[in-house]
Amino acid sequence: MKKFNLKKTTKVDFATYLGVIVTFIVLFVMQNGGMLSYSMSGMLVPICCFIVMAVSLNLTVGILGELSLGHAGFVSVGAFSGIIASQSLIGVIESASLRLAIALVAGAIFAAIAGVLVGIPVLRLRGDYLAIVTLAFGEIIKDLINCLLVGIDSKGLHVLFNAKGLLTVEDLHLEEGGRVIIKGAQGATGIQTISTFTAGFILIMITLVVVLNLTRSRSGRAIMALRDNRIAAESVGINVTKYKLMAFVTSAALAGAAGALYGLNFSAVISSTFNFNISIEILLMVVFGGLGNIWGSVIAAAVIRLLPELLREFNDYRMLFYAIILILVMIATNNPTFKNMLGKLIPKKKGAEIDG
Amino acid sequence: MDRFAHRRGKLVPLPSDALVPERDINSSPILEARHLGIEFGGLKAVDDFNLTIGRTEIAGLIGPNGAGKTTVFNLLTKVYQPTKGTVLIDGIDTHGMNTVQVSKIGVARTFQNIRLFSNLTVEENVKLGMHNQIKYGMFSGILRAPNYWKEEKRAHEKAMELLQIFDMENLANHKAGSLPYGAQRRLEIVRALGTNPGLLLLDEPAAGMNPSETAELMENILKIRDTFKIAIMLIEHDMNLVMGICEGICVLNFGKVIAKGSPEDIQSNPVVIEAYLGKKKEG
Ligand SMILES: Nc1ncnc2c1ncn2[C@@H]1O[C@H](COP(=O)(O)OP(=O)(O)O)[C@@H](O)[C@H]1O
Numbered sequence: 001m002k003k004f005n006l007k008k009t010t011k012v013d014f015a016t017y018l019g020v021i022v023t024f025i026v027l028f029v030m031q032n033g034g035m036l037s038y039s040m041s042g043m044l045v046p047i048c049c050f051i052v053m054a055v056s057l058n059l060t061v062g063i064l065g066e067l068s069l070g071h072a073g074f075v076s077v078g079a080f081s082g083i084i085a086s087q088s089l090i091g092v093i094e095s096a097s098l099r100l101a102i103a104l105v106a107g108a109i110f111a112a113i114a115g116v117l118v119g120i121p122v123l124r125l126r127g128d129y130l131a132i133v134t135l136a137f138g139e140i141i142k143d144l145i146n147c148l149l150v151g152i153d154s155k156g157l158h159v160l161f162n163a164k165g166l167l168t169v170e171d172l173h174l175e176e177g178g179r180v181i182i183k184g185a186q187g188a189t190g191i192q193t194i195s196t197f198t199a200g201f202i203l204i205m206i207t208l209v210v211v212l213n214l215t216r217s218r219s220g221r222a223i224m225a226l227r228d229n230r231i232a233a234e235s236v237g238i239n240v241t242k243y244k245l246m247a248f249v250t251s252a253a254l255a256g257a258a259g260a261l262y263g264l265n266f267s268a269v270i271s272s273t274f275n276f277n278i279s280i281e282i283l284l285m286v287v288f289g290g291l292g293n294i295w296g297s298v299i300a301a302a303v304i305r306l307l308p309e310l311l312r313e314f315n316d317y318r319m320l321f322y323a324i325i326l327i328l329v330m331i332a333t334n335n336p337t338f339k340n341m342l343g344k345l346i347p348k349k350k351g352a353e354i355d356g
Numbered sequence: 357m358d359r360f361a362h363r364r365g366k367l368v369p370l371p372s373d374a375l376v377p378e379r380d381i382n383s384s385p386i387l388e389a390r391h392l393g394i395e396f397g398g399l400k401a402v403d404d405f406n407l408t409i410g411r412t413e414i415a416g417l418i419g420p421n422g423a424g425k426t427t428v429f430n431l432l433t434k435v436y437q438p439t440k441g442t443v444l445i446d447g448i449d450t451h452g453m454n455t456v457q458v459s460k461i462g463v464a465r466t467f468q469n470i471r472l473f474s475n476l477t478v479e480e481n482v483k484l485g486m487h488n489q490i491k492y493g494m495f496s497g498i499l500r501a502p503n504y505w506k507e508e509k510r511a512h513e514k515a516m517e518l519l520q521i522f523d524m525e526n527l528a529n530h531k532a533g534s535l536p537y538g539a540q541r542r543l544e545i546v547r548a549l550g551t552n553p554g555l556l557l558l559d560e561p562a563a564g565m566n567p568s569e570t571a572e573l574m575e576n577i578l579k580i581r582d583t584f585k586i587a588i589m590l591i592e593h594d595m596n597l598v599m600g601i602c603e604g605i606c607v608l609n610f611g612k613v614i615a616k617g618s619p620e621d622i623q624s625n626p627v628v629i630e631a632y633l634g635k636k637k638e639g
């Protein structure tokens with residue numbers, strides 16, 4: 001009888017996709033018509049990346065309900081594996097878009113592997129161990145990549161792990177015409193910047209489809225059930241570790257793809273680009289957008305990335321304004337009185353009340 | 357309470373001496389607990405607990421507060437691992453199993469302090485009960501493959517059918533946490549039924565309900581047993597409910613079984629009256 005009455009969640013998802021598509025078209029047209037400033041144009045790809053990072057972190061924090069403080073670690077794994085994949089395929093695969101696609105997949109796969117390695121031991125435990133372990137993971141990944149020497153020549157990939165700091169690029173023994181991809185603490189240099197705004201848009205859409213469809217499916221329901229009540233979830237036969245790992249690894253994989261896109265947007269990337277502050281910034285986006293609220297994360301990521309830019313006029317004071325605005329938003333979104341006021345502004349639907 | 361007398365089976369002994377309703381005598385019992393026990397730091401919360409439940413029996417577990425009733429449920433569902441004894445479910449030894457495995461062999465439960473997935477809708481709660489009956493994986497879900505649509509449609513229909521037992525289909529899209537107390541208790545039962553259990557454990561299902569809600573609940577418990585042909589074991593303080601619909605009753609006091617039998621036996625048992633019913637009247 002109510003067959004054509006779409007569910008509220010379906011409507012919200014639809015609006016989210018539509019909003020992203022329309023925004024992309026508008027910005028794309030503006031960019032091609034030269035209507036965007038140089039700095040604005042340069043921010044498009046990074047913003048796309050941060051939207052994907054925030055949405056993917058929301059899967060762990062908002063939907064699974066586990067705190068992760070090292071999301072930048074997965075981004076970093078994705079960035080450097082994406083860079084290695086793309087850089088070593090120069091000359092092998094002509095099409096830059098195909099190389100970019102392969103790099104994103106490689107980034108996602110390696111970040112997913114990292115997710116499994118971190119997740120398996122930690123997610124089996126009961127209690128809030130994930131926060132501390134992901135925090136450590138983010139720091140360790142940074143140091144590991146600082147020790148990495150990677151180069152390529154006609155014989156293939158050369159990888160050295162420079163744990164003692166005694167090795168140099170010379171030790172890779174590259175042939176004539178070989179290229180160094182990662183130079184330890186100096187990071188990756190000479191990157192062909194193949195990331196595009198369109199690729200960023202496509203990655204956002206894929207991320208939204210994965211996360212939104214997952215939450216509306218059997219597996220996603222199980223993940224949210226763990227968040228709401230683990231004991232009840234077990235009592236109906238839901239395997240706790242399996243679904244925690246599923247959410248966590250999916251979240252890591254998406255962050256990895258975002259990392260690859262981010263890495264291939266710059267000609268040089270160092271490992272400390274993806275530091276603890278970035279993890280916190282992504283977490284901030286999730287909290288502002290609302291835990292479990294996907295479109296909220298999309299908007300929050302864009303706004304938080306744009307704020308410093310929009311406040312540039314205030315020059316020296318802009319970080320101050322930035323902080324004040326963030327604090328005000330935080331107070332506003334978490335204040336019950338304020339929420340009540342907002343609630344009263346939106347008229348309640350009839351029949352929403354339940355008779356006891 | 358006599359209203360229900362004709363719907364209660366007469367208890368007869370199995371070869372093992374355990375009492376089950378007459379109609380269950382020819383099928384193996386759904387639950388056999390033998391010498392079950394658990395200690396919490398020296399306190400024997402449950403000690404030498406023996407119970408057999410017939411395949412379509414409605415059994416009651418009663419006793420004063422702190423007697424160990426909820427602990428028995430937690431032992432049967434492996435929330436706690438027993439320190440002593442065995443539990444056979446449908447003839448299967450549950451030794452070494454965990455909660456998830458016990459759920460898969462057909463034990464479902466509700467909780468004394470309601471445990472719903474309160475941020476999810478009523479329908480999602482029921483579908484979570486049906487989790488292991490819905491057959492499609494993560495990738496089919498993300499890609500919305502044909503089996504996603506097929507299975508979700510089937511799950512939706514089944515969920516509505518189960519909600520109908522308590523006349524709750526119209527609440528399907530409400531958040532579980534927003535329901536009134538009584539409806540939350542009923543939803544927990546529906547969710548448990550979603551697991552397609554052979555044994556349904558209800559921990560104080562009438563707690564917080566008014567007399568008319570309780571009367572309705574009694575009818576519905578009988579209806580559930582008759583429709584699904586399953587065994588139901590319930591913990592309850594409402595003696596009208598227990599004496600009205602339970603066929604076999606087990607009385608627990610300080611972790612020990614002090615009496616077992618039909619409602620008539622229990623009501624006239626002086627040990628029970630002293631330990632439980634008598635006290636209750638004073639309080
Ligand atoms: N996890 C636990 N740790 C320690 N003691 C417990 C635990 N669970 C239950 N108990 C104790 O076991 C006894 C029985 O509790 P319970 O089974 O909840 O009683 P009731 O019959 O009221 O449901 C109580 O004394 C309680 O304090």
Ligand SMILES: [Mg+2]
Pocket residue numbers: 425426427468
């Ligand atoms: Mg209890």
